[in-house]
Amino acid sequence: MDRETVSKVARVARLKLTDEEIEQYAADLEDIISAFSVLDEAPATDEYDLGPVKVEDVLREDVVSRDSDPAELREGMKTKNDWVRGPRLS
Amino acid sequence: MKIGLEIHVQLPTKSKLFCSCSTSGSTPNSSVCPICLGLPGSRPFLNRQALEMGVLIAKFLNCKISDKVWFARKTYFYPDLPKNFQITQYDSPLGVDGHFMIGDKNVGIWRAHIEEDPGRIKRVGRSGEEVALVDYNRSGIPLVEIVTAPDLSSPAEARDFLTDLIIELRHLIDVTGAEQTMRVDANISVGEERVEIKNITGLRNVEKGLKSEANRQTKMLAAGKRIVRETRHFDEERGVTMPGREKEFEEDYGYIGEPDLGTYRIGALAASMTVPETPLVRAARLSEELGIGAQAARQIVLTDWALADLFEVLAAKVGAEAAMSWTMGPLSSSWKDLKEKVPELREDIVGIVTAVTSGKMTDSEGRMRISALSSGQEAAAAPAEDVGDLDALIVQLVDEHPEVVRDYKGNERAANFLIGQVMKATKGKYSSKVVAERMKKELGKKV
Amino acid sequence: MTTFPTVDGLRALDEKHLIFCERLEDPLAFEQGQFHFSAKDNLCARDFQARAGSRVLKGYRPPFDATPIRRLKEIGGLLIGKTNMDEFGFGTFSTNSGFGIPRNPFDPERSCGGSSGGAAAAAALIPEHLALGVSTGGSISCPASFCGVVGLTPTYGRVSRWGLIDYGNSLDKVGLLTRTARDLERYLPVISGPDPKDPTSQAQPVLSMKGEVTSVAVPTEALADLSPEVTAAFGEALKELERNGVKVMEVTIPSLRYAIPAYYILATSEASTNLARYCGMRFGVMNQEFDQGFNDFFAQTRSEDFGPEAKRRILLGTFSRMVGFRNRYYIKALQVRQLIIREYNKVFEDCDAVLTPTMPFIAPRFDEIARMKPLEMYQADFLTVPPNLAGMPHVSLPCGYSGGMPIGMQAVGPQWAEGSLVSFARSWEESFHFRFPEVRA
Numbered sequence: 001m002d003r004e005t006v007s008k009v010a011r012v013a014r015l016k017l018t019d020e021e022i023e024q025y026a027a028d029l030e031d032i033i034s035a036f037s038v039l040d041e042a043p044a045t046d047e048y049d050l051g052p053v054k055v056e057d058v059l060r061e062d063v064v065s066r067d068s069d070p071a072e073l074r075e076g077m078k079t080k081n082d083w084v085r086g087p088r089l090s
Numbered sequence: 091m092k093i094g095l096e097i098h099v100q101l102p103t104k105s106k107l108f109c110s111c112s113t114s115g116s117t118p119n120s121s122v123c124p125i126c127l128g129l130p131g132s133r134p135f136l137n138r139q140a141l142e143m144g145v146l147i148a149k150f151l152n153c154k155i156s157d158k159v160w161f162a163r164k165t166y167f168y169p170d171l172p173k174n175f176q177i178t179q180y181d182s183p184l185g186v187d188g189h190f191m192i193g194d195k196n197v198g199i200w201r202a203h204i205e206e207d208p209g210r211i212k213r214v215g216r217s218g219e220e221v222a223l224v225d226y227n228r229s230g231i232p233l234v235e236i237v238t239a240p241d242l243s244s245p246a247e248a249r250d251f252l253t254d255l256i257i258e259l260r261h262l263i264d265v266t267g268a269e270q271t272m273r274v275d276a277n278i279s280v281g282e283e284r285v286e287i288k289n290i291t292g293l294r295n296v297e298k299g300l301k302s303e304a305n306r307q308t309k310m311l312a313a314g315k316r317i318v319r320e321t322r323h324f325d326e327e328r329g330v331t332m333p334g335r336e337k338e339f340e341e342d343y344g345y346i347g348e349p350d351l352g353t354y355r356i357g358a359l360a361a362s363m364t365v366p367e368t369p370l371v372r373a374a375r376l377s378e379e380l381g382i383g384a385q386a387a388r389q390i391v392l393t394d395w396a397l398a399d400l401f402e403v404l405a406a407k408v409g410a411e412a413a414m415s416w417t418m419g420p421l422s423s424s425w426k427d428l429k430e431k432v433p434e435l436r437e438d439i440v441g442i443v444t445a446v447t448s449g450k451m452t453d454s455e456g457r458m459r460i461s462a463l464s465s466g467q468e469a470a471a472a473p474a475e476d477v478g479d480l481d482a483l484i485v486q487l488v489d490e491h492p493e494v495v496r497d498y499k500g501n502e503r504a505a506n507f508l509i510g511q512v513m514k515a516t517k518g519k520y521s522s523k524v525v526a527e528r529m530k531k532e533l534g535k536k537v
Numbered sequence: 538m539t540t541f542p543t544v545d546g547l548r549a550l551d552e553k554h555l556i557f558c559e560r561l562e563d564p565l566a567f568e569q570g571q572f573h574f575s576a577k578d579n580l581c582a583r584d585f586q587a588r589a590g591s592r593v594l595k596g597y598r599p600p601f602d603a604t605p606i607r608r609l610k611e612i613g614g615l616l617i618g619k620t621n622m623d624e625f626g627f628g629t630f631s632t633n634s635g636f637g638i639p640r641n642p643f644d645p646e647r648s649c650g651g652s653s654g655g656a657a658a659a660a661a662l663i664p665e666h667l668a669l670g671v672s673t674g675g676s677i678s679c680p681a682s683f684c685g686v687v688g689l690t691p692t693y694g695r696v697s698r699w700g701l702i703d704y705g706n707s708l709d710k711v712g713l714l715t716r717t718a719r720d721l722e723r724y725l726p727v728i729s730g731p732d733p734k735d736p737t738s739q740a741q742p743v744l745s746m747k748g749e750v751t752s753v754a755v756p757t758e759a760l761a762d763l764s765p766e767v768t769a770a771f772g773e774a775l776k777e778l779e780r781n782g783v784k785v786m787e788v789t790i791p792s793l794r795y796a797i798p799a800y801y802i803l804a805t806s807e808a809s810t811n812l813a814r815y816c817g818m819r820f821g822v823m824n825q826e827f828d829q830g831f832n833d834f835f836a837q838t839r840s841e842d843f844g845p846e847a848k849r850r851i852l853l854g855t856f857s858r859m860v861g862f863r864n865r866y867y868i869k870a871l872q873v874r875q876l877i878i879r880e881y882n883k884v885f886e887d888c889d890a891v892l893t894p895t896m897p898f899i900a901p902r903f904d905e906i907a908r909m910k911p912l913e914m915y916q917a918d919f920l921t922v923p924p925n926l927a928g929m930p931h932v933s934l935p936c937g938y939s940g941g942m943p944i945g946m947q948a949v950g951p952q953w954a955e956g957s958l959v960s961f962a963r964s965w966e967e968s969f970h971f972r973f974p975e976v977r978a
Contacts, residue, residue: 001119001856002820003914005856006852007426009852009855009856009859010852012342012855012859013809013813013839013851013852013855014167014339014372014375014813014816014832014835014839015836015839015840015843015848015851016836016837016839016840017840021845021848025848025852026874027847028910028911028912029849029852029853029856030852031910031912032801032853032911032912032915033853033856033913034796035912035916036797036798036801036802036866038795038798039795039798039799039802039866039869039870040865040866040869041795042559042795042799042869042872042873042876043803043871043876044872045872045875045876047875048683048871048872048874048875049353049871049875050347050349050352050353050707050871051349051350051352051693051694051707051737051928052693052707052878052926052927052928052929053692053693053694053737053740053928053952054352054353054740055352055353055694055736055737055739055740056350056352056353056354056355056376056740057134057137057352057353057354057355058351058352058736058739058740059136059137059138059141060105060110060135060136060137060138060733061104061138061139062104062105062137062138062139062140063104063105063110064104064109064110064111064112064684065104065105065110066110066123067110067123067601068123068124068600068601070119070120070121070122070123072600073119073122073124073129073600074119074122074125075125076558076598076665076819076820077818077819077820077823078818078823079119080885081118081738082117082118082119082120083118083119083212083221083223083224083225084119084209084222084223084226084818084819085221085224085668086169086211086221086222086223086224086818086827086831086833087169087221087222087818087825087827087828087829087830087831087833087834087835088219088221088222088827088828088829088830088831089091089169089211089213089220089221089222089830089831090218090219090220090222090830105862119782124600124601126818127819129599129600129819129820130581130587130589130597130599130702130703130814130820130821131580131581131587131599131603131699131700131701131702131703132603133698133699133706133734133736134736135734135736136736163810165813167813167816167831167832167835168831169818169831172814172819173813173814174813174814174816174835175810175813219828221827221828222831295705295792325579342855342859342860344806344809344810344855344858344859344860344863345863346806346807346810346857346858346867347871348706349706349707349708349737349807350735350737351736352734352736352740354735368612386912410659442852
């Protein structure tokens with residue numbers, strides 16, 4: 001978990017870190033990842049799920065319905081003529 | 091040249107993929123809710139209809155259908171993506187290893203899966219400094235993504251592939267406007283190295299983009315230059331592919347499963363589905379079974395489904411060749427008017443064609459009668475004197491055939507004999523409907 | 538006959554203990570049949586902001602109520618406020634809150650525990666109060682233990698998560714903190730049950746409040762690395778249980794050693810995707826200039842308004858699922874969870890509950906916490922993480938006091954067996970007297 005890796009991960013996660021932060025987090029994460037390498041010893045298995053409880057075939061019928069008011073939702077955002085404002089694309 | 095396509099088509103469901111918002115919002119951000127806006131505390135709920143459509147498409151594409159599927163989060167940052175991750179299927183597509191025929195050629199389908207659409211961005215401001223305005227009505231609309239093998243060998247072939255695919259999909263799931271709204275990422279290599287053209291909207295732009303990129307690569311290779319593996323986008327205005335923005339860094343999508351949705355057992359669902367016969371499959375069958383040319387079969391099927399139905403009925407009665415010439419000729423040209431009447435007039439049409447092919451009626455008379463049938467309404471509105479002639483004839487015939495009057499008392503169909511006589515005598519001048527009406531009226535007076 | 542807090546009383550508590558991120562300011566007027574409850578600040582309610590302890594959500598007013606809150610309101614609950622917590626649930630001591638650090642009801646120099654620190658303090662300090670908490674890796678048990686209250690974490694999927702601001706989707710559970718197990722009995726059925734808005738809540742069998750705990754298993758792994766006070770108190774509690782007719786046996790659950798790594802990898806992998814949406818657009822803090830590139834725009838808000846622990850977990854989680862690391866960490870952790878579930882299920886063939894101390898020490902002082910490194914803090918969760926990772930229901934109950942500070946024990950049941958844990962809690966509180974801080978609210 002060197003500084004270069006931390007910098008790369010921070011970029012992917014859109015976090016702007018100071019040099020001190022990079023240093024600090026690199027040390028913390030190095031600690032943590034080494035301790036976590038005990039996982040390598042655990043047996044692997046093909047039988048696993050995304051959660052601890054089986055959730056299967058939960059489906060919703062294709063019916064239009066409305067619980068919220070879009071106008072109220074728009075009011076909570078920064079808009080211009082009902083379009084949501086965003087930053088520059090380049 | 092090798093071309094592979096990643097095709098995104100919107101599924102025509104009423105509500106979105108993971109929420110109950112309508113898929114047809116008009117004014118910006120009018121069809122949105124906490125789920126498709128990604129508000130904290132919201133979570134997705136899968137639309138059954140969208141899943142079933144996706145499975146049907148995968149099965150239609152001859153894919154091996156997975157027994158169990160789930161969803162994944164593809165994380166990247168962009169203003170049109172409310173959660174800054176897209177819920178898609180990464181390691182569990184609906185189906186893999188399928189194929190799709192265009193003409194004689196077999197194009198491999200690597201996979202098909204479903205995912206949610208992001209919102210729609212409008213760029214405003216000075217060129218090069220544009221800011222985003224976003225409409226999230228589109229956010230959460232279900233998409234099917236179909237990924238082909240790089241088996242296509244020219245931009246024209248890619249265009250044919252997409253055209254045919256849309257014809258078939260339209261019959262399967264009733265997508266309208268797919269030519270304009272579908273979005274394609276294309277991979278094309280003239281030489282060894284491939285270039286990706288991302289996010290081309292609409293069939294025409296796909297062909298233009300591929301042609302322009304093929305040209306670019308060919309020229310570069312001819313000049314001895316190396317093609318760089320890169321991502322480009324198609325500039326509609328300039329009609330050429332442009333380099334992608336100089337990226338500061340590569341996205342790492344960091345796929346994880348979507349625990350909020352759980353798993354879906356689609357194996358049984360897929361096994362129980364029958365894929366209906368789609369237009370091009372039908373055309374291929376007609377061509378093979380009846381020995382008609384592939385182009386002709388295609389034309390019949392693509393003119394109209396019901397016309398093809400009629401063609402098959404005729405072919406059974408009078409053989410493929412005659413059925414072909416009648417279908418492609420008089421029936422096709424009158425089809426606009428004839429189409430709605432076909433259910434009631436089918437027997438008449440078949441009768442006319444049969445009569446002509448067996449020599450009982452002349453070709454031109456047959457054509458006239460078909461024409462009369464199709465414009466039947468106008469005949470009914472013919473001037474009174476015409477009908478007078480008709481009525482005179484009807485009265486005469488009824489007088490001459492008292493046995494019909496007798497039979498008519500118990501059975502309406504006894505009138506058919508006289509109706510036929512009138513049609514013969516008047517040589518298709520009147521529609522059988524009008525003749526039948528007036529005949530029955532006259533007979534009714536007598537009983 | 539419920540006693541109700543007064544606004545002045547709540548204000549006094551807040552000044553001393555920083556329990557609430559936001560609460561009712563108007564005089565509290567209660568009607569016949571009403572009761573008062575609070576919700577951890579990561580549960581959405583229209584009446585208040587929902588900031589989940591994070592500055593990045595400053596100003597966010599949800600346009601809907603979380604399902605557990607709605608259900609309590611429907612039977613006469615009055616939501617009096619949102620309780621303080623570690624940012625997004627990231628923490629064991631509530632020291633990572635963006636809005637002040639809550640202080641232990643028994644000793645304000647000590648931590649409430651976390652991440653539902655404010656909820657536990659509210660339950661301890663306000664008589665007849667129901668506090669909704671949320672647990673991902675132990676965030677109900679830990680503060681319950683440090684604050685001397687009862688904390689129930691239901692089976693994963695028992696209570697709808699609609700309206701819960703996510704930390705880890707396969708790990709988060711809404712639960713209850715109260716002074717008495719009677720309240721668990723009363724309110725668990727209300728907040729439980731399938732909710733169309735949360736598909737993971739549809740897998741549950743009907744909640745049964747029946748069941749008994751007649752035998753408990755103590756894993757040897759849980760008896761190592763404990764402070765002397767906790768060892769002593771827990772030992773006494775086991776003797777008391779035996780006197781009450783509960784059979785106590787020792788077991789070993791070897792895969793428990795993998796629980797902390799598997800948990801933190803899964804939780805942070807999921808959290809790093811859940812937190813991607815906080816980017817200065819659409820909700821929460823929206824104070825950046827639009828006239829800059831989107832990467833800078835997003836990074837600016839995230840860097841300014843996430844606390845250090847949030848950043849650390851985002852980095853860890855992003856790393857764990859990146860190309861080249863994903864199989865070794867994220868996928869492996871999923872597999873290990875299954876292994877731990879299987880081992881627990883094996884143990885449950887021979888006993889009704891697994892019993893351990895809740896935390897390895899009493900509530901630490903803030904200066905002690907300041908000296909802890911992140912890895913140390915993560916490892917302090919070794920008793921609460923396993924049932925949380927496995928989605929098993931568990932209850933933390935006061936079982937001793939040392940220097941006036943509470944010590945908790947934690948009973949873990951098989952999935953869906955909340956009923957027997959509640960009856961275990963009820964019979965325990967009949968034989969062991971719970972102490973509460975003397976305070977007028």
